[in-house]
Amino acid sequence: MEEVDGVNVPLTPAGRLFVQPKMNQIINFVLGVKNPINIDAVKSEIRSSIMLQHPRFYSLLVVDSNGREFWRRTQVNVDRHLIIRHEPLTDEPSVSDEDAVNDFLADLSVSSPLSTDKPLWEIHLLMAHNCGVFRVHHALGDGISLMSMFLSCCRRSDDPSQVPTVGGVGTSSSSYGRRERWNLGRVIKLVWYTLVFVMEFVMRSLWLKDKRTAVSGGDGVELWPRKLATAKFGIDDMKTVKNAVGHATLNDVLFGLVSCGLSKYLDIQSAKAQEGLQITGLAMVNLRPQPGLQEFSKLLSNKMGTRFGNQFGMILLPVYYHKSGADPLQFVRRAKAMIDKKKQSLEALFSYKIGDFVMSYFGPKLACLLNYRIVCNTTFTISNVIGPREEITIVGNPVTYMRVNSTSLPHAITVHMMSYAGKADMQILVAKDIIPEPHLLAKCFEDALSEMKEVAQAATK
Incomplete structure (x- = not known):
């Protein structure tokens, strides 16, 4: 600077x-x-x-x-x-x-x-x-x-002379940023998916919005009182599910269990939910050239194209309500199919660049209005960051857990996942007047992974 x-x-x-x-x-x-x-x-x-x-x-x-x-x-x-x-x-x-x-x-x-x-x-x-x-x-x-x-x-913890290594659920960009060898088919898909997803992104910022459900927020909800609950997952359990779905990633499993968990919650709270109802989330995507975490010294010195600060885009993440009783792995397969298309587009880069452009040329009021409307017209926010693969210490004191959340948004649900030493903790921040029992929602997410794991294990026997 x-x-x-x-x-x-x-x-x-x-x-x-x-x-x-x-x-x-x-x-x-x-x-x-x-x-x-x-x-x-x-x-x-x-x-x-x-x-x-x-x-x-x-x-x-x-x-x-x-x-x-x-x-x-x-x-x-x-x-x-x-x-x-x-x-x-x-x-x-x-x-x-x-x-x-x-x-x-x-x-x-x-x-x-x-x-x-x-x-x-x-x-x-x-x-x-x-x-x-x-x-x-x-x-x-x-x-x-x-x-x-x-x-x-x-x-x-096992070697105080070494800094931690990272690994776990992965950031939203850990697989998003990878590109395969270019060919004509990939170029056509890139152009097509980018046009489709960018158009939806623009419509979301103007008028298109999710239908009202038992988990919908809206204008002014960021000021409402909050409750917070923690859902806990095992990385090995998520890997079991991942391996049962061909070429899936841990992010596919995460988004699949979110979709399944929300469906379970709507089953409990609302008898009017329509089969296939779209519930749209916003996911944060790291745009750095090297996805995932980098050494802090490289971020400070801007080495290898990395830099400290805010360098992420947003993607729209549609998940769908389905009544209980269906194969839970189908939620992961649907999530994978959707995310695979997102990976082949420039949606996240577009969201970053257009926000930068509007802020630079039209000022913060319009940029803030457009971002605020996108949040109001969707249903939830989700982000996840990888933590250390092994147990660590800070000032010589062993760390037992690491969790993160942020200031409330117009969404009634904000979900932040962080992995640490083979575990992943999901912080679920809710507007308590809309979702009075966040622990029930957390249990729905945990039950979703448990059911997926049981089906995945049965399929391998």
């Missing part, structure tokens, strides 16, 4: 979008540890971390008289960014530790903006729950950048 006039650095177009009131987004990354937290060790790690080598983490967000946003460098006082809570989040003995932390995160998602009189990040240490919540504004970077930065501060 180069300074402008020796003082200010303008925000990127994506950064400007994420600071608009209706699209203001904060990422909440929660990390559980095995042993009590050493506050002095945490402060020391922050002060010496590679994070504070990046200008965005020691810059203030300022707005000039013309409404243009800039980064202005400042001094970081770590104590101001560290919020320590010693008492438990709840006195109710019937509330589990996990539910207490999830309730805390749900409240943060709608009612706790980051103060602009300091750089846009902070860390909450919940001492009674042995966990920390790293809150960082989306304008600073996306999930890939921030996870790469976090892992640079960690070490493997």
